[in-house]
Amino acid sequence: MRRFEYLRVASINQAIERLSDEPGAKLLAGGTNLVDLMKYDVATPTTIIDINDLPLREISETSDGGLRIGALATNSDVAFHPVVENRYPLLASAILAGASAQLRNVATVAGNLLQRTRCSYFYDVMTPCNKRTPGTGCPARNGLNRNHAILGASQDCVATHPSDMCVALAAIGTMIIVQGPNGARSISLADFHRLPGDTPEQDTTLQNNEIILGIELTPAPEFQRYSYLKIRDRLSYAFALVSAAALLTIDDGVISTAHVALGGVAHKPWRDTAAEVVLVGRPASRGNFDQFASMLLLRSDALSENGFKIELARRTVVRALEQAASRTPQSQSDKHIH
Amino acid sequence: MDRGPAITGKSIPRIDGPLKVRGQAKYAAEYEVPDLLHAAIVSASIAKGRVISIDSADAKSFPGVVAVLTHQNRPWFWPFSFLYKDPAGPPGQPFRPLYNDRVHFSGQPVALVVGDTYEAARDAAALVRVSYHREQHSTDLAAEVSRAYKSPRRRLGLAPTPQPTGDADRAFSEAPVKVEATYTTAAENHHPMELFATTVEWGDKTVTVYDKTQSPKSVEIFLKVAFRLFRRKVRVVSSFVGGAFGLGLRPQQSVFLAVLAAKALKRSIRLVIPRDQMFALGYRANSIQTVSLGADKNGHLLAVRHRAIAATSRNEDAQDPMLNFSASLYRCHNVKLAYELAKLDTVSPCDMRAPGAATGMFALECAMDELAYATNVDPLVLRLANYTERDQSENRPFSSKALRECYAQGAERFGWAKRSHAPRSMRKGKELVGWGMATGVWEAAMSPVPARAKVRLLADGRFEVTSSITDIGTGTYTILTQIAADALEASIERVVVKLGDSALPFNPIQGGSWTAATSGSAVQAACNKLKKKILSRAKQAGIVGNGQSTELLSPAALADLLRLSDHDNLSATATIINFPFGKKYTGATHSAVFAEVRIDEELAVVRVTRLVCAVAAGRILNPATARSQIIGASVMGIGKALYEDAATDHNLGRCMAHSFADYHIPSNADVYEIEVLFAEETDDKVSPIGVKGVGEIGSVAVAPAIANAIFHATGQRIRDLPITIDRLARSRD
């Protein structure tokens, strides 16, 4: 860990000012990711700007029937909020599939969006890593990569985004509200996380001097058909090998909307709206789910050790869709997958 | 003699439980010592080569930093490696941190930063820049198979791999039924909950070392010799040890470096090894094994061949009893074993719970399951058909062997009779159900090294039992209290047990499951002696009471005795020298483990929904603590079967499973029902108190039972541990 200054800010503008003045400054929310990375010397901020006093915890319904969630709302606050439980159960389920109760009690929405990859090279400063130290190389590409990306990876980085929450947000459709020195803007979740390309050090399109104020969920009807299915190396407390978030509306056995996002497979939550279209107007059948899943993974590419994830992802999507269609979403406490 | 109801054999709650839940049990890193300095390790990023330079200017000028020690400025220590031998060490040259510029393994300490605070040391450690001259390394066991060799030197105290009997090659080639397969097991890290740590209190006359170790006595001797501390009194204290699983059998890098720094700076020092550096302290050797079984059509074994190649370091021939049970578990007259090592650029492997057996028996017990399917005989019936009452490798009987009862009771509790033999024949919903079983075996022996214990009558009528043995979380405090209480006909409240201190009566290393038998026997002998003494003193003093020993040992009678006798300090010491077992018997604990798995047919997600472990381990001193041992070992077995893998990047020669996010052990959700049964076993030969020990046996058979259950569920024979989802998927597709 490197020495740093600690600043507890009282206003959003104060935070933005400091971020603009000091490129090495970092915001601190729950700290469950940032402090870990500092302990491993992966993150070396010069100043920690503690934003926990800022009024960014509120969860409120928007006039158009969506939901606005403050950046500092904890993962637990969100998962157990009545509106989320009723109208966005997919989000609640995905959050509860991640980490542990203790972590969820402090981890925040913004922190979760910005959590960094779990690639074990990235975490170990004794090894090269383009994401951590640009230009040093990517040992995962020819090394231990069984849990690395099968979609959208680059020569320079094959890491995945580890969040569960974000996979649900991608399926639901979410705007990220951010503020910088020039005012506020919103970024759709699809454009928020990036693919690594030749600048893997950049996880998102958020600017260094911008702060996330909150997120806005697309309006959603009550009692949707949904499921969040996470496959991992043990039954709990592990990051996804692959996960699938599925949202369906079905009228008379025919699919009217289908939103599906994949986690653990790419540098960002993976969603392919073009592929989703083929499900619309078709019966909710296994054959159709199969076909869709194959389309979703059409452009997947295996590394030396992670080829199994392609078929696993395909099957996980199919099962999540089946669970959604039959209104039997995956339980996150009973580890039996039905 | 009138004795109250025996306390041994009862489920007495842990004596040290209240201390632990209140946080009052002190561990090595928790001792308050005045003017303490703190140290942090800078470790090597390469696997093999030389340190060319160490730039510690920034670290030295960091606020609070006192010193940066490297091989260039460390204090003198002996250049002869034989002076660093310890009783648990294998043949070879023990690794000495900061000895010279050679890098032997990734993660090796290359510098030690000492500061006023832990934070200063840790933060400055990150500023030390080391440059290396790299050499070609090899950390991949599979790539070294052609260079495997039989170690010419055997580890002290390790029984040799049994010699061949009959003609296994011929018997195998002529056998009507053959199975032959290669199995691999991953390197595993011990990862006890408590981090390795040492606090050294440096004084002019005395050096007190609070250390996490399984043997305060070996650490004391090691330090005296290695650091020439003969003019000082060295005392090593390990009152509480938060698990060790074998990683604390040898003096660890932490104690070496902490004492090195204390000596250099003449200051008290604390060094805690963080989790991400723990993987470089030692590991269970990974292995590649080939088992060939020949049998008749009914599954009677005609030939057993078992070859194992295990990892070791360049500097030592790490060895464990990997194949020692392959010749004796089943009846067979043609047995051929080959135990070989292959050198890698890693730290030396180190005993880990049920060392060797957990690895070797995985291969043998999976091969037995393969034979069950090759002969179409139920796996349990197959084992019974090959049951042996004698240890044929030594041609002698077992001191006791209730394995048959383990099979029967375990099968009954599990409901094995309802199993359908064919793979993929049981399912529930979308899950395939598999039932598998395996046999476990571990040696039951007293320590070859004598053990001592002292017991003293205190002024308040309580008895104080002392022994240098540690309690590594197994319940040693509790069972020794029970043994003493029974011997002295006292309630457990009247017995005070003090352990884990090299100043107390000598005991060997806590390991090998021999502690209860060895140290327990010593405690019992000392108590018997004291009792005799008390009774005769009472007689001399004219205290008669009702003539019963219980009354003469009661607080009231003892108060009288203390008043009348000129000795207010009645005590007795006893030494137990390895029980005269002779070569007449083989001592062994056994187990039969039955496992149920449920596996999602499409997604290959495995759940171990039930384990029944039936164990025969002689006399059970405390069913509660013994059961905990078996449950803990079973959870470790689940980890071995499904998760644990100290995965190494062979390009970098570095273990990348350096946190609990990468090195998976079972979480609560991964552990369903575990039932433990103890088959009754009376054994008056194995130790004076009839105890065999339960520390290791629980770890042996769980992984093969799960692997066999996975085969039964899926029809897929995965011969590589851990059985991860990708291995299941690959074998299916």
Ligand SMILES: Cc1cc2nc3c(=O)[nH]c(=O)nc-3n(C[C@H](O)[C@H](O)[C@H](O)COP(=O)(O)OP(=O)(O)OC[C@H]3O[C@@H](n4cnc5c(N)ncnc54)[C@H](O)[C@@H]3O)c2cc1C
């Ligand atoms: C042991 C463990 C297991 C875990 N398992 C899972 C899992 O299974 N699934 C899963 O999804 N996650 C898991 N996580 C990750 C966890 O979800 C994240 O650590 C957490 O969500 C981060 O939130 P935080 O508030 O603590 O972020 P912090 O650590 O405070 O911040 C993370 C990053 O976000 C930035 N930041 C925070 N707030 C803002 C803001 N308002 N505007 C701009 N930038 C901001 C910080 O500067 C920092 O860079 C696990 C974490 C741990 C430690």
Ligand code: SF4
């Ligand atoms: S995959 Fe990305 S994060 Fe991992 S080592 Fe390569 S560059 Fe670094």
